[in-house]
Amino acid sequence: MDDNARISPEPVVVPREGHSISRKDLSPGTLKTLYRLKDAGYVACVAGGGVRDLLVGRKPKDFDVATDAHPEQVRRLFRNSRLIGRRFRLVHALFGDEIIEISTFRGSHDGDDQGNRFIEKNEHGQLIRDNKYGTPGEDALRRDFTCNSLFYNIADFSIIDYTGGLKDIEARCIRSIGDPAARIEEDPVRMIRAVRFAGTLGFTIEPELDDAIRTHASSIQKASAPRMFEECKKLFLCGHALDVYRGLVDVGLFRWIFPELTMAMERDPTHRTWLEKVMGQFDRWRAHGASVSAELMFALLFGKLHEDMMQSRIERGMAPFPAAEQAVTDHLVRLSQTVFIPKAIVRHIAHLMALQTRMEKPNRKYANKIVRRQSFHDALIYFKLRKRHEGCDADLVAWWEEVAGES
Numbered sequence: 116m117d118d119n120a121r122i123s124p125e126p127v128v129v130p131r132e133g134h135s136i137s138r139k140d141l142s143p144g145t146l147k148t149l150y151r152l153k154d155a156g157y158v159a160c161v162a163g164g165g166v167r168d169l170l171v172g173r174k175p176k177d178f179d180v181a182t183d184a185h186p187e188q189v190r191r192l193f194r195n196s197r198l199i200g201r202r203f204r205l206v207h208a209l210f211g212d213e214i215i216e217i218s219t220f221r222g223s224h225d226g227d228d229q230g231n232r233f234i235e236k237n238e239h240g241q242l243i244r245d246n247k248y249g250t251p252g253e254d255a256l257r258r259d260f261t262c263n264s265l266f267y268n269i270a271d272f273s274i275i276d277y278t279g280g281l282k283d284i285e286a287r288c289i290r291s292i293g294d295p296a297a298r299i300e301e302d303p304v305r306m307i308r309a310v311r312f313a314g315t316l317g318f319t320i321e322p323e324l325d326d327a328i329r330t331h332a333s334s335i336q337k338a339s340a341p342r343m344f345e346e347c348k349k350l351f352l353c354g355h356a357l358d359v360y361r362g363l364v365d366v367g368l369f370r371w372i373f374p375e376l377t378m379a380m381e382r383d384p385t386h387r388t389w390l391e392k393v394m395g396q397f398d399r400w401r402a403h404g405a406s407v408s409a410e411l412m413f414a415l416l417f418g419k420l421h422e423d424m425m426q427s428r429i430e431r432g433m434a435p436f437p438a439a440e441q442a443v444t445d446h447l448v449r450l451s452q453t454v455f456i457p458k459a460i461v462r463h464i465a466h467l468m469a470l471q472t473r474m475e476k477p478n479r480k481y482a483n484k485i486v487r488r489q490s491f492h493d494a495l496i497y498f499k500l501r502k503r504h505e506g507c508d509a510d511l512v513a514w515w516e517e518v519a520g521e522s
Contacts, residue, residue: 126252127281131272136169138272144210145178148217149269151192157184158251160266162218166274167262170284171316180217181254181266189217221257222249252277259298259305260312261290287318295327303338304346306331306368311350314359325366332367340455343372347454348409351416354401357394372453375446379420389419392504410463411493413447413456418497421446421468439469463490470494471501474515482518495519 138146145161152159162181169175182189186204190196193208196217206217249257251266255277258264262284266275274281283290289309291298299305306328313320320328335343350359363369370377380386393415400407414421424442429435443465447456456464467490473481474494485491495515502508 126255127276129274129276129281134170134274136166136267136272136274138269140169141165142178142213142215144208144213144215145180147210148180148193148208148215152180152182152184152189152217153269155184155192157182157188158220158268158270160251160268160275162254162266163258163263166265166267167280167284167316169267170265170281173316178215180215181220181251182217183220183248183251185219185248189219193217219248220251220254222247223253223256251275256292258292259302259308261292262288262312262316262318264292283321287316288321289313289316289318289324290321291324291327295324296331299327299331299334303331303334304342306335306366307346307350307363307372310362310366310368311353311359314355314362315353320366328366328368333371335368335371336453338453340451340453343454344409344456347372348412351394351397351412352401352407354398356397356401357391360390360394373450374453375449376417376420379423383423386419389504390416393418393500396500408493409456410460410467410490411496413460414464414467414493414497415500417443417446417464418468418501421464422471425468425472435472436469439472440465443468463493466490467494467497471498474498475511477511477514477518479518482515486519491519 141149141161145165149159149161160181162179165175165178184192186198186206189206189208190198193206195210196206196208199205199207203218203221208215208217255264255266255275258278260283261278261280263280264276264278265280267273268275278292279290289312291305291309309320309324309328312318338346350356350363353359360369363372376386376390380390396415397407397412421439421443424446425435425439428438428442433441444461447461447464450456466488470485470488470490471494473485488494498515499512502512
């Protein structure tokens with residue numbers, strides 16, 4: 116990998132008095148992990164997004180720990196832990212409900228890795244195995260963006276910066292480490308991560324990286340479809356879904372991830388209006404601490420598209436309930452080439468959408484059966500949002516809320 120000229124082989128080390136991060140900012144499990152590794156003679160650092168978030172004044176969702184101890188050595192130090200991962204070998208240490216992810220510093224790729232049993236790429240050049248261990252400096256250069264490559268060292272409470280990440284955080288900039296096109300080839304998911312970080316942090320994407328994303332947007336289809344399912348949840352449940360969605364559309368990624376939804380938006384502007392309202396609702400839920408299931412998230416994301424597909428089948432003579440189930444299932448099976456949604460979630464969404472047809476005509480005889488269905492809670496939320504979007508049937512919504520309250 117050719118590193119950016121701006122990256123120095125010697126790190127910038129900022130002592131405790133020169134930065135804002137305190138041990139008090141770390142979770143109890145993170146502190147226990149760091150000190151247990153340090154006391155055993157290993158280097159122990161908070162790495163990546165936790166350092167970045169603390170520096171910009173955000174509360175991290177979790178903390179990752181990086182060390183020079185190998186996974187098997189880490190495993191022996193933490194009795195309540197487990198080895199995970201194939202692409203990157205990691206350890207998860209459990210402290211009550213808290214899970215701390217511990218990784219070994221990864222080594223650099225020197226261009227002579229052919230036949231190396233620790234490194235493996237697929238036919239597209241994507242890394243599918245990368246367990247070559249190295250130094251903190253090598254590990255920093257293997258990370259995706261400069262803002263994610265900082266270390267907080269528990270030994271002296273300093274911040275260590277090998278890539279210029281501190282300057283980029285100050286400039287509020289997402290910058291690739293190394294050549295952006297090469298890094299995207301290694302892992303296309305880096306493109307949507309760049310957009311997500313820009314949206315959640317209020318940063319801009321550096322021009323060279325922005326150009327590379329626009330040029331290589333179609334390669335997101337080479338990413339692992341099961342991994343894309345997890346990444347989509349991060350994209351739209353991050354608390355800044357509307358900004359992230361607009362960013363994905365702007366750089367051309369959205370159309371490659373959701374091709375049928377994009378075509379529907381281009382045919383009918385109401386699809387775009389619905390989607391923007393949905394994204395805004397996701398953000399309001401997150402701001403109020405409300406949890407959103409993957410089932411509800413994807414049902415709302417594709418709601419208008421699925422309604423159109425259902426209506427087309429009904430017009431061809433299919434009964435409403437099977438029309439709903441078939442429309443949802445057929446679409447999500449096609450989508451599975453890019454974003455693999457588990458079958459249980461597909462069934463839940465299909466049932467949720469099918470219930471919409473029943474809820475249009477309230478009937479006490481069937482209502483008590485409907486409210487006992489597993490998908491009813493999400494179906495009612497969807498129904499309420501749809502009616503609010505359409506500006507009608509407030510009395511019908513109230514009727515279903517009353518029935519749900521009585522059950």
